[in-house]
Amino acid sequence: MLTKPDIEESGEGAAGDVGEALVEASGLEVHFGLRGGLLGRFSGRAAGAVRAVDGIDLTLRKGEVLGLVGESGSGKTTLGRTLIGLTKATAGTVRYRGQDITALGERGLRPLRRRLQMVFQDPHASLNPAMDIRTAVGHPLRIHQLVADEQEYEARVVDALERVGLTPPERYLGKFPGDLSGGQKQRAVLARAIIAEPELLVADEPISMLDMSVRAKILQLMLDLKRDLDLTYVYVTHDLASAKFFCDTIAIMYLGRIVEYGPTAEVFANPQHPYTEALLAAIPEPDPERALPRELPRGEIPDAARPPMGCAFHPRCPVAVEACGWEARDLRTLLENRWLELAPEAATREKSLFADVESLAVDGLSTVAIAPGRGHSPEDVLEYLRHLREEASQAEPREPFWRGVVSMHAESGRAVVEFAPPRDPRLSLIPATGVQVACHLREPVGSTTGT
Amino acid sequence: MATTTLPTGPIEPDASAKGTRFGGLRRITAAIREARGVPRFMLWAGAVISALFVITAVFAPLIAPYSFDTYRSGGHNFPKQGSPDGDHWFGTTVQSLDVLSRTVYGARTALEVMLLAVVFSLILGVLLGLVAGYFGGWLDRILVLVMDALFAFPYLLLAIVAGFVFSGIAGGGVVTAALSITVVYIPQYFRVVRASALSAREATFVEAARAMGAKPSVVIRKYLFGNVIQSVPVITTMNAADGIGTLAGLGFLGLGIQPTQAAEWGYDLDRAIDDANAGMWWTSLYPGLAMVIAILGFTLLGEGLNDVLNPTMRRRRISKVLLPAHTRRRTVTAPALPDVPEGEAVK
């Protein structure tokens, strides 16, 4: 389904193998239970869960570099860790070479760990400060009993250090992590990751903590290692520029879901999802000739414990449509943003129309009854909202919120606003591109089934 | 954020070879070497006093003129309650025992008990702390409960109870006394080690070890241990000081070591109370003084170590910089030549 675009230099090692599925995830979910506040614990009420990974299907082929891209909290790290069994999935399966690793316990996974390695974000914290490089880098060999004697051990460690460019190795063998710079530490971490001959390497933002002049060096090193050792990478990052260069396939994540998934070249050339477009537009461009003024999506990534209804991106989406999941919370945001821009007196006047704006902050309200403020009738509120809608229909760019409002009427002393029923967008393939995207605007015509 | 620090000079091969096994200790010794000012003084004074105490204890048979239970020599009984003189520098007790010898041998007893107690509690406390901190869960809860209960108990009372229990089993010797004291100290090691194991467990390098496929026992030994023993030397020295006091307390109450087994300062002090009322100061002064000095030595050592090793107490030494005269860079203004192809130099 997904084709692997050529990337210079990295093709040779993986020649015959491309296409063989190495890891397959289906219906993968990781939900973290929230402990909740003191009160919640006493009253025994569950505080809900963070849906860090929320229903993900993907296939990782041998020799492929898959990029997981998204903002902080979108679940990239959790997904990467679950793919190699470091985090337990709460539902769904991960198959490594056909074997379901979600069914394995810690003990059953241990032999597989040799093949499935991980590089963590912070090189300064990834190495035991009390262990010298000789012991640290070679430790996987001891754990999996891959060497017969000391000579072989030393030879393998020296070889790994040479591979990652820590030369001459003798200079580093006796050093402690505290004596190394950030880039050198990350090299040592890579040496440790490759020494047991892994097949898959999950690299969690391996360059984001490094100085910019070191980043290219580490990326180059990872490319070299991939070529020499026939590795498959999952590259977790929020830096689209390095992902574009480094990855064959890209999965854009938002609040635990993949919203766009396809060959890198295609995704960057023709972003299909509004979120991908926004991410691409936000990258500052060092070349002043190419720098463009741009429209940024408003707001920030929502709380993963209280995700928006329907498409999780809808509160920030400039082109959202009726079924994207509008709810009471969005009305509150709309009002607050309006009042931010008004003069304080005007804002106070408008605010007095409502008894309690905070009551709109509850999640999951598809129908909301608004109590009017003292001295106002529900009709006043409705009139005000209609006026807002009127105003918005003239404005450019159009405020998408009003598309989701299906009815506003007065009912037993309250102004009732009803929103269109939410529908979850599902990943669907855009023909001829190999890109899958989860957005109502890109759904093939006729498939309006949804949830 | 990235901080690219440059390697600070070459590392001597021997330093790193030593550190291979005890990387955690390497950091401790380095910190001690860098100590300055009051902590340095406390450290050295404490070390010297403690060393004197240890030497006295180890070479007691050579230093003391008589054995701790000798009451006669050369066919003569020692004088009863004799005041200090040329034969008995520190005088003699009501049982005709030489006070100097008893004091010197007392150091030996104190050291034995202290060492045993510290070793027992260290091993048990650190082990339990590591296990509880790393695995968590019900094991952790139970251990924490037990330890907190022990910790909340008045420590002397605890030692007395433990002393009763153990003396029933093992008699009133050095080992029994050490075991009673051990019970008091295990919770201290446990708490500190568990707390650092808890935070180290969340560290990325422990996570990385798990990702490598290391078994829990390997993770604990190779990744947690070196990083949680940092605070242990401080407790050990403080406990050593405290242990001498507790032992004496037990002895004073007659619950410690039987007088026939070894000389013990607390027991001697207890015996000396009546003497002191009768104006015989020597039987109480010398054991008491020895005890105070020994406790002082270990306390100073512990406090010094604490100051040196505790990062929050450590302050960087400020070295003043004198700026040499500054010579400003020359400025050259390039002529605005229209025919200089600016792009040439760029590409």
Add this chain to the structure above:
Amino acid sequence: MTEPVLSVRDLRVWYGTDRGPVRAVDGVTFDVRPGETLGLVGESGCGKSTLGRGVLGLTPPAAAVDGEVVLRSPGGAGRNLVGLPAKEIQRLRGPELGLIFQEPMTRLNPLMRISQHFEEALRAHHKGLPKQEIKARALAALRGMGIPESRYGSYPHEFSGGMRQRIMIALALVLRPAFIVADEPTTALDVLVEAQIIKILADLRKNFDTSLVLITHNLGIVAEACDRVAVMYAGHIVEQGDAREVFANPQHPYTRELLRSTISLSTTGLHFIPGSPPDLVEPPQGCRFHPRCPVAMRGCATVEPPEVVLPTGVVSACWQQAIEADPALADELGPGGREPLAAVKEISVADEA
């Protein structure tokens, strides 16, 4: 041209350490005009933060500072901030000088409401300001950063990272300083939030004539948000000038290499600068960049290059431009001084970061 609001001349900040003085900032000269944003870029450890703090008089006690930092805002009144008593500088901080840190959570007191932070900041410099007035000014500043009024009473942990950073900016702005140093204000944030904050900073100088020194690792941000840029290397500013000009036609070899090694959307091949920045206790002789410079000449290793003011207004401290500007200067490099320096090829990865 308007008079600069801040003029820095030959500023030096050296840290005392056991190994000898660290020449973190070693003779730096630049100007910032009202409403101008100056981007400060360079690799880690080349002295950017030290310079930012040195300008605001916030260096630690172990540092020695000399040179001139002249502040020409109304409160600064053309005084040299270097050597000014700590109390005087403290009085200027807030109404005249502002600082935005990288880590907002470490600067906001977790036990204080946002409202209390504003009250404290405003009370410190305007004694006896009525509560109504404080609230009005704080809300105005917050509104500018897109923080709704309803959050005025919240605690710092109730905000997301991006919001906290915007609150920090609002706190720095509520006193309307004439000059602000922002030390990597967006490094810990996501691309979208980062872009939002950069936009806010850009609006700021338009609306309030605030001058800004923006320290960052991200060259893209400088290109988009800054009027002028200063490139630092090993305690020196090696190139400064109009941001567009510098990015379009980088003059100094270090600037060129830095731009080439940045990974951007248009990157098709990886490039990097060999080696790593020098130890500032013993910086290299001559041009400090010579061990890593691809076009270094023999003379570069011994003689310090002059600053060359180019016709575009860009200033670059490099022998290449110096000789181009005045061929007679080549003699200073000595006989054979213009031969290429081969040392660069020999940097092993061992020295790399």
